[in-house]
Amino acid sequence: MWTVSSYVLKQKLTGTKRFPLVLMLEPLFRCSLACAGCGKVQYPPHILKKQLTPEECFAAVDECGAPMVSIPGGEPLLHPQIVEIVNGLIARKKYIYLCTNALELKRRLPEFTPSKYLTFSVHLDGQREHHDFSVCREGGYDIAVEGIKEAVKRGFRVTTNATFFDGTDPNSVRAFFDEVMGMGVEGIILSPGYSYDKAPDQNHFMGRARVRRLFRAILSNRKPTWKFNMSPLFLEFLMGDRTYECVPWGMPTFNIFGWQKPCYLLQDGYVDSYKELLETTEWENYGVASGNPQCANCMVSCGYETPAIIEGFGSWKGFLGMVRGTFNKYPDAGALKLLDEIAPHAPASLVQIEEPAHSLEETHV
Amino acid sequence: MSAEVMKYTLAQVEALELAPGTDHANLEGWVPELANEAELFDALEKAFDYRGDVTITLKNGERIEAFIFNRRTGATLADSYVQYFMPSAPDKRKVSYAEIARLEFSGKDRAAGKHWEDWVKNYNEKKAAGETNIALAPEALE
Numbered sequence: 001m002w003t004v005s006s007y008v009l010k011q012k013l014t015g016t017k018r019f020p021l022v023l024m025l026e027p028l029f030r031c032s033l034a035c036a037g038c039g040k041v042q043y044p045p046h047i048l049k050k051q052l053t054p055e056e057c058f059a060a061v062d063e064c065g066a067p068m069v070s071i072p073g074g075e076p077l078l079h080p081q082i083v084e085i086v087n088g089l090i091a092r093k094k095y096i097y098l099c100t101n102a103l104e105l106k107r108r109l110p111e112f113t114p115s116k117y118l119t120f121s122v123h124l125d126g127q128r129e130h131h132d133f134s135v136c137r138e139g140g141y142d143i144a145v146e147g148i149k150e151a152v153k154r155g156f157r158v159t160t161n162a163t164f165f166d167g168t169d170p171n172s173v174r175a176f177f178d179e180v181m182g183m184g185v186e187g188i189i190l191s192p193g194y195s196y197d198k199a200p201d202q203n204h205f206m207g208r209a210r211v212r213r214l215f216r217a218i219l220s221n222r223k224p225t226w227k228f229n230m231s232p233l234f235l236e237f238l239m240g241d242r243t244y245e246c247v248p249w250g251m252p253t254f255n256i257f258g259w260q261k262p263c264y265l266l267q268d269g270y271v272d273s274y275k276e277l278l279e280t281t282e283w284e285n286y287g288v289a290s291g292n293p294q295c296a297n298c299m300v301s302c303g304y305e306t307p308a309i310i311e312g313f314g315s316w317k318g319f320l321g322m323v324r325g326t327f328n329k330y331p332d333a334g335a336l337k338l339l340d341e342i343a344p345h346a347p348a349s350l351v352q353i354e355e356p357a358h359s360l361e362e363t364h365v
Numbered sequence: 366m367s368a369e370v371m372k373y374t375l376a377q378v379e380a381l382e383l384a385p386g387t388d389h390a391n392l393e394g395w396v397p398e399l400a401n402e403a404e405l406f407d408a409l410e411k412a413f414d415y416r417g418d419v420t421i422t423l424k425n426g427e428r429i430e431a432f433i434f435n436r437r438t439g440a441t442l443a444d445s446y447v448q449y450f451m452p453s454a455p456d457k458r459k460v461s462y463a464e465i466a467r468l469e470f471s472g473k474d475r476a477a478g479k480h481w482e483d484w485v486k487n488y489n490e491k492k493a494a495g496e497t498n499i500a501l502a503p504e505a506l507e
Contacts, residue, residue, distance in 0.1 A: 030503075030506070031503055032503060033503065034500075034501040034502060034503045034504075036481045036484055036501075039476070041503070042416045042475040043416060043432070043475055044416075044417060044418050044432055044452075044472055044473070044475060045504070045505070045506040045507065046418075046450065046451075046452035047432050047434075047450060048506055049506055050450065050455075133488075136484050136500060137500035137501065138497065138498050138499045138500055139498055139500075140500075166383060195384040195385075195386065195387070197386075197387035197389075198416055198476040200476075200480055200481060200484075201386075201480065201481030202386025202387055202388075203383075203386055203481065205383065205384035205386065206382075206383065206384065207378075207380075207381025207382045207383050207384050208378060208379050208381050209379060209380050209381055209382055210381075210382045210383065256450075257434045257435060257448075257457075258435070258457075269413075269435055269436065270434065270435040270448070288375065288378050288379075289375065291373050291374070291375075293373060293385075296373055296378045296381060296384060297378075297381060297384030
């Protein structure tokens with residue numbers, strides 16, 4: 001927290017207009033899952049075989065200067081030099097979120113060393129049946145949970161990250177929060193799904209009104225045991241209590257193609273340097289305020305958590321809001337009603353898993 | 366993309382219940398006519414968005430089978446180019462629009478033909494048949 005707050009204050013004091021908070025470093029697009037809601041990995045085999053070298057990763061990190069580095073993908077643990085990449089970033093004192101589906105986590109853990117700079121952010125989209133159906137792999141939840149437990153046991157920092165689509169049952173999500181906190185994770189990261197135009201499933205992306213309703217139901221009346229590894233102000237944004245404009249330059253993306261314009265989610269071209277990214281991207285063409293239809297449903301952290309963090313560390317008012325948000329349980333009788341209202345309207349595709357879910361559990365006893 | 370931004374009002378965006386999905390155009394196998402500059406610009410924009418390899422034939426007769434991952438457009442064909450990766454070479458390469466004579470969307474569209482509904486149907490059928498460890502596997506890399 002100190003690193004981020006001092007970094008934000010320094011940018012403000014030096015009058016830097018645009019600065020990166022988190023570098024989204026995608027070392028490869030290869031993945032061991034084929035999730036229906038993901039539009040990141042649909043490439044020809046020769047592209048999926050390519051990967052960034054450790055040197056390319058370090059050069060991007062050094063040029064950009066963000067205090068935090070998120071390593072998504074693809075599945076980073078499929079990269080043969082991921083340990084070297086992680087160790088190089090730790091040596092640079094970067095806070096790393098290694099985002100993994102955890103299918104390989106347990107096996108690879110002995111190669112890593114616990115560090116305050118390294119967090120494994122494990123993809124879990126909900127309780128067992130919901131996660132397995134979401135990632136289109138039966139048994140995926142159990143493998144991931146095994147990895148989480150082993151990582152926690154070995155002293156690693158672990159969070160979970162979940163993406164929610166239309167049809168998500170808020171009651172199940174709240175039960176899921178209980179489950180993961182019980183595993184000893186440090187906190188939970190969550191996000192509404194972004195409508196990738198390359199994703200196999202094009203029918204379950206929520207619009208903003210529905211996102212706010214779902215997250216209000218999920219995040220109000222919080223239990224004391226729940227911890228979120230996100231800006232409290234951003235969570236209030238998801239619940240509809242705050243409005244922010246997209247800040248796509250806050251979390252720039254680098255991958256095998258170069259620096260991605262304008263953000264982690266959209267691919268409007270590539271440039272060779274971070275400087276060029278900042279200088280040549282027409283930032284006003286993106287975000288909800290721009291009217292760009294590709295941004296219309298986006299409430300994702302790569303665009304909207306940066307302004308929340310800047311507000312939180314950039315003003316006393318914002319800081320107090322953040323402190324209040326950290327301890328507030330958000331009691332809300334209306335949200336309790338929403339819990340009952342939203343669940344029955346889940347779309348057929350997710351309702352269908354109710355029956356197989358029992359079988360799923362049986363197969364893993 | 367930027368040139369064709371459609372404008373939504375903020376009120377419309379904030380009231381959206383479901384985000385409209387994308388209908389994928391079936392471009393696999395397409396050979397655009399490239400009768401004029403505008404058609405070439407349009408076809409290369411589509412090629413940039415396409416998640417499969419394309420075959421570029423240059424005016425000197427050379428054929429390049431590649432994945433186009435970037436395009437930069439200037440005022441003329443000569444100062445516009447695409448960047449690509451070839452299966453047989455590790456480095457990024459580029460070619461000017463002015464050198465391109467023919468384009469064919471020759472490779473499989475990796476973003477097409479996979480639907481959530483297919484997964485649900487497939488899952489239920491396999492489950493009914495008593496299968497376990499049902500999963501959608503990523504495509505083979507060879």
